[in-house]
Amino acid sequence: MAFIFAATLLTLTPGLDTALVFRTASIEGPGQAVRAALGINVGCFLWGAAVAFGLGAIVAVSELAYNVLKYCGAAYLCWLGLNMVLSPRCSIGLVDVHPVKRENWFLKGVLGNALNPKVGVFYASFLPQFIPQGSPLVVWTFGLVAIHVLIGSAWSLTLIAATRPLGRFLRKAHVIQWLDRTTGMVLLLFAARLAYSQR
Template identity: 70%
Template sequence: MSVIDSLLAFTFAATLLTLTPGLDTALILRTAAVEGHKQAFKAALGINTGCLIWGVMVAFGLGALIAVSELAYNILKYCGAAYLCWLGLNMLLHPRGSLATDNKMQTKAQNWFIKGMLGNVLNPKVGIFYVSFLPQFIPHGQPLIAWTFGLVMIHVVLGSCWSTVLISATRPLSSFLRKERVIRLMDRSTGMVFLLFATRLAISKR
């Protein structure tokens, strides 16, 4: 496979992966609808930062350790499941009824970058995906580290573009989406999604 063929094939595959609805999509849509596009972009930036962190770990061999070590995989898996469960329960049991107005709530809203990043970093399946998926698109004889970073950056750029589309799609409905009843429904629905993903991650196998 030539360099151009590898890049085109990976871009196509990564695009399909990016467009597939998942935890990241739910997080971005909920944040955009409830807290506005600025906070949603912070969440998207956190998600992409998590991808870059996994790219670094995979490039330098740490991702392979997660892939082959059952203990390392399980530790990260259960930490990730517990974190998602915590997020989900908070949204489900304590849904917001309005936008943040005081300093305490604004500070809480600004944590979506951290939440987006940890959601990816604490998911070992992202690392295993990179370990098993990226090498297929690295041409023989090419530098492994440089190509790993390059492919991860393509994935990040695609993710950023898709996040922008999702966030922009909520703007025409912003007045409706920020009603008290809708905000509570969005929080509880997203909380349920997070709990489902936490359960799925906890019972998953490599």
């Protein structure tokens, strides 16, 4: 119960995952947003595996490993953000004569989490506190990550459902451009915070 409470607070705290899911649901519809959420979940499981098999501990204690992953993650977020700010779309490509290629939000969800060392450090320092002494580490780690993923999925579905009543408004050209640019700025802020963050 303590872990569920802590993981729920973590999930509800506005962050990169929330921004990606909300923006994708608003502009490209629930299908793409679900793909982004699934990618985020896969990223969580990748970090869970890293913690279970000891790689998370390396990121937690190695300054070099942490910094390499940190700057890769910041560069990736910066690239995503700049694309949205400098080239916002006017439509989602569903009714265009020349359809716009859809983004792979599943992959972006995976990379957004997998390249964020703060997720790894959080898992490496947070999950072991809830594993009973003498219990199988791998089983418990994946069990706790699964709980976190379920909570995150419920939150993502709530965000996606909240955008449905506003669907027609959120798909107007000026709204799409505003959402793209706003999300891009949020991603750039996260990139800067990650690049200058300390463990």
